[in-house]
Amino acid sequence: MDIGIDKIGFYTPKKYIDIVELAKARKVDPDKFTIGIGQSKQAVPLEYQDSVTMAAEAADQIISKDDNIGLVIVGTESSVDESKAVATFLVDLLDLPENIRSFEIKEACYGATAGLKMAEGFVALNPDKKALVIASDIARYGINTPGEVTQGAGAVAMLVSQDPKILKFDHEEVYMTKNVGDFWRPTFSKTAFARGKFSNQIYVEFFSELWKKYQNDFNQSVDDFDTMLFHVPYTKMGMKALKTLKDQIDPDKFDSLSKNYQSSVQMGREVGNLYTGSLYLALISYLINGDPKDNEKILLFSYGSGAVGELYSATIQPEFKNNLDSEKIKKVLKNREKISISEYENIFNESPANGYITRDTDVLDKFYLREIKESERLYKKMDH
Numbered sequence: 001m002d003i004g005i006d007k008i009g010f011y012t013p014k015k016y017i018d019i020v021e022l023a024k025a026r027k028v029d030p031d032k033f034t035i036g037i038g039q040s041k042q043a044v045p046l047e048y049q050d051s052v053t054m055a056a057e058a059a060d061q062i063i064s065k066d067d068n069i070g071l072v073i074v075g076t077e078s079s080v081d082e083s084k085a086v087a088t089f090l091v092d093l094l095d096l097p098e099n100i101r102s103f104e105i106k107e108a109c110y111g112a113t114a115g116l117k118m119a120e121g122f123v124a125l126n127p128d129k130k131a132l133v134i135a136s137d138i139a140r141y142g143i144n145t146p147g148e149v150t151q152g153a154g155a156v157a158m159l160v161s162q163d164p165k166i167l168k169f170d171h172e173e174v175y176m177t178k179n180v181g182d183f184w185r186p187t188f189s190k191t192a193f194a195r196g197k198f199s200n201q202i203y204v205e206f207f208s209e210l211w212k213k214y215q216n217d218f219n220q221s222v223d224d225f226d227t228m229l230f231h232v233p234y235t236k237m238g239m240k241a242l243k244t245l246k247d248q249i250d251p252d253k254f255d256s257l258s259k260n261y262q263s264s265v266q267m268g269r270e271v272g273n274l275y276t277g278s279l280y281l282a283l284i285s286y287l288i289n290g291d292p293k294d295n296e297k298i299l300l301f302s303y304g305s306g307a308v309g310e311l312y313s314a315t316i317q318p319e320f321k322n323n324l325d326s327e328k329i330k331k332v333l334k335n336r337e338k339i340s341i342s343e344y345e346n347i348f349n350e351s352p353a354n355g356y357i358t359r360d361t362d363v364l365d366k367f368y369l370r371e372i373k374e375s376e377r378l379y380k381k382m383d384h
């Protein structure tokens with residue numbers, strides 16, 4: 001049975017900062033941020049937004065009443081509760097039926113890939129049902145930290161089913177786990193801790209090791225792929241991994257892989273790190289901005305600090321254009337407003353407490369955190 005991604009939706013907040021303005025405010029050469037790191041804009045979530053509201057926004061774009069959803073998994077490392085899962089809040093917001101399994105999954109940026117692999121197993125056992133897998137995160141390192149330029153926010157929702165119309169999983173996958181201290185966020189902290197350069201090194205080492213294993217296990221080489229998609233914490237990062245192949249392959253092949261890589265990071269450059277969603281935003285970006293072929297076999301590298309990595313192949317389905325609303329997705333990026341660095345700093349330093357979070361008239365989105373009452377988060381859907 002063919003199983004994979006049937007529909008895919010993307011959401012990012014409606015405000016952003018300009019990376020050149022951020023560089024100037026931090027007294028850094030803008031080229032470092034735009035070329036050395038490779039970012040141009042960074043999404044700024046508003047006070048009424050979190051992993052729940054962004055997950056709802058992304059999923060709302062792709063689900064309908066007729067989908068026989070039996071499983072909802074949210075991959076996130078920006079959880080709002082130590083006990084209740086983001087997925088559980090979504091049942092009300094998205095009018096999901098009660099006869100579903102719903103839970104949250106965490107392993108840094110690997111969470112969504114873990115969710116997709118579980119969803120694949122679920123659909124294999126329940127072919128008439130679909131699974132909703134959502135990656136939703138806010139990447140926060142702190143004002144004036146080295147990681148600040150790699151912050152971002154957003155969500156990617158994917159509906160997994162049999163006979164998928166966008167991407168079929170090929171069952172060719174290799175994975176590995178090592179206990180590494182490259183990046184972590186203790187429960188007491190709202191911002192992540194990172195050993196930045198070490199994390200880059202581990203990311204590349206994981207890719208190299210998994211690529212060797214993949215070639216070995218499946219008797220394939222770089223000639224089997226025109227496109228490799230990467231987890232994109234910032235757009236220069238995947239390129240560092242891709243460059244490890246440069247000396248081993250024909251220069252034309254490296255150029256074509258690099259060209260496809262650039263189209264896959266076009267959208268990530270505009271929003272920043274989505275953590276769990278970044279690899280899947282790269283997929284969307286390649287499908288919209290690249291030149292994907294029908295039945296093209298692509299390789300996906302998922303990496304979550306801590307660390308878990310997975311390299312797997314999948315095949316682009318010929319009907320993908322009819323099932324991917326490119327115009328709607330492009331609008332998500334286009335219909336945003338730039339805010340100043342000081343406005344961003346004020347929003348960043350806000351800490352929602354008990355009480356009303358925002359006036360309903362100030363809400364720019366469909367789903368929002370309306371109130372915190374007795375420390376319980378109460379969400380609302382805008383009725384329009």
Ligand code: HMG
Pocket residue numbers: 029031032033035036037077107108109110146147148149150182183194195196197199200203231232233234236237273275303304305
């Ligand atoms: P940094 O120390 O500020 O930057 O931190 P740098 O000094 O390493 O410079 C960055 C690049 O800019 C370098 O290029 C410089 O040469 C270049 P590279 O050597 O990397 O090719 N540069 C310039 N280029 C043009 N003009 C200039 C100029 N000046 C310098 N004038 C770092 C950078 C990414 C480490 C930092 O932002 C950070 O710590 N970020 C957070 C951690 C991170 O994103 N790690 C990525 C791998 S781990 C991962 O992907 C998992 C993650 O998503 C978390 C999860 O799984 O949940 C993070």
